[in-house]
Amino acid sequence: MPILPSTENSLLVRTSFVDDESWADVLSVVMTENEDGFRAYVEVIDDPTWSEADCEQVRYAALATGEQAAVLFIVDNAALEPDYPVLVVDLLDLEHEPFRCIASELWGVDNNLNIANMDWEEFADMAQSDGIFRGFA
Template sequence: MLTLPKTSKSLLVCTTLSDEERWEDALSVVLAENGDGFRAYVDVVDDSVWDGVSWEQVRQAAIKANDQVSVLFIVDRAAMERGYPIQVIDLDDDARQPFRCIASELWGVENNLNISNMDWEEFAGRTDDDGVFRGFS
């Protein structure tokens, strides 16, 4: 059974080894502070044992490893596209349908969901037709 580290932060798990350079670029975008000084507070997991693992399996491992955060982020093959649309997974008992968020806006999802400042629907309801949240502007 695959296990994830115990942490008080949301996890950002890479499940594709298809392009190391794009993964590193996506990660740098996620971890960068925006113009207002906000950033995503995530612990990164990029171990090759997670390569090709489904989001459902990663979600179950995240639930077992952590009961303090409400959201999980997965960089899969689809997240390697332009803008890095990272998969956003609900960790609550009544799990909602995942959506995607571009890497530069991940800070807002992570910050606001983990402190319950905003609800899942406020982000999921603002996704474009392709299911990607690109911010509120």
């Protein structure tokens, strides 16, 4: 696996290269400010050498960079489905199981976990029975 960049922003790593249109849509949703002016601050990794990499491979590579954000986002095959449920991976506590978050709510996970305003459990525990966090409302 290639080396991921060291950055203060969360990494958004593309591991599925089956649908370029859906990938572009995911990026558009993630990078667009919501009605309150918030958006996710991510470093986009769009490199085919990450094709089909699993969660643990990406997590390990992110941890090897030294400086990293608290959270990692992976756009795999499942994340290209409606609402774009991106895989969310904790980089601070390896015991935490990943969960999914729809792209339009990724800003809240990114912003709050990276400044330690909220805890992992506050998001993971609000994921619905399908394992997807869709917001607090």
